Amino acid sequence: METTLAVAADNANVSTDGKLNIIGVFQEFTAETFPSLVAQLTLVISWSAEPVEFNSQKEVRISFMGPDRDERIDLPPIQLAIPEATRPGEPAIAYQILTLQDLPLLKPGPHAFYVMVGGETKTRIPLYVREPNRERGKEAPK
Amino acid sequence: MAEKLKAREKQKDTGVEVEHTHSEVTITKGKDEIHVDSHVFTLHEAGGATDREGFSREDFEGALDKASRPLKGRLAHVPYSSDDLIKDKRKEVELEDR
Numbered sequence: 001m002e003t004t005l006a007v008a009a010d011n012a013n014v015s016t017d018g019k020l021n022i023i024g025v026f027q028e029f030t031a032e033t034f035p036s037l038v039a040q041l042t043l044v045i046s047w048s049a050e051p052v053e054f055n056s057q058k059e060v061r062i063s064f065m066g067p068d069r070d071e072r073i074d075l076p077p078i079q080l081a082i083p084e085a086t087r088p089g090e091p092a093i094a095y096q097i098l099t100l101q102d103l104p105l106l107k108p109g110p111h112a113f114y115v116m117v118g119g120e121t122k123t124r125i126p127l128y129v130r131e132p133n134r135e136r137g138k139e140a141p142k
Numbered sequence: 143m144a145e146k147l148k149a150r151e152k153q154k155d156t157g158v159e160v161e162h163t164h165s166e167v168t169i170t171k172g173k174d175e176i177h178v179d180s181h182v183f184t185l186h187e188a189g190g191a192t193d194r195e196g197f198s199r200e201d202f203e204g205a206l207d208k209a210s211r212p213l214k215g216r217l218a219h220v221p222y223s224s225d226d227l228i229k230d231k232r233k234e235v236e237l238e239d240r
Contacts, residue, residue, distance in 0.1 A: 014160060014162070014181075014183040016160060017158055017160075018158040018160050018183075018185045020183075037174070073169070073171050073176065074169075075169065075178055076167050076169065076178065076180075078165075078180055078182065080182060080184075081184065082184075083161070083184040083185065083186050084186065084187070085187075086157070086158055086185050086186065086187045087187070092184070092185070093184075093185045094182065094183065094184045094185070095181075095182070095183040095184075096180070096181070096182055096183075097180075097181040097183070098178060098179065098180050098181070099178075099179040099181075100176060100177070100178055100179075101176065101177040101178075101179070102174065102175060102176055102177060103176055104171060104172075104174040104176070
């Protein structure tokens, strides 16, 4: 099972005809202060599984890590039941949409969500945390 | 942890059925509480496959006629097949050689 897409976004949904819609993909977040909370963040992962994996169960684990190891947050594991493909001979498709509310950020710098299956990292979703914008509020020079 | 919710939605015209599993959980990290709303969507072939089986040869040929009809007039000069094209080219070459 492999990821075909993995992003952080403002929002996402899947329509009744199986189309994945994603709104506001981003890779950076500017914190107002530290520590800070991200009010809402949506992780979108698209999976593709080969016929040998059909009807099996996979455990997907996602961990969020910053520059320091003590900043690691392990999300609860998610069981993914691999379906049969919609057409014979093609890979099966599954979408995961995770909405996180109040994600804490302790420090600026490179952060990422690591997506793992069977202890192996399948992909990482980067999130660079910027320092507070000190220029904000300053009047433009006349 | 919130109860796991499962739903299946069928789209007949595309032949796809979307299975949706939803669960919610709140995890704690120090004094922070992170709310995780998890959705998994898996795509299945809809029972609408029977609709595809009902698609008969007559339906296919009818659709083909509709598509080919407007082409007949405009593309009447196009050779029927590549064999015909090769035959014509050979004739042209033979005439040139003479």
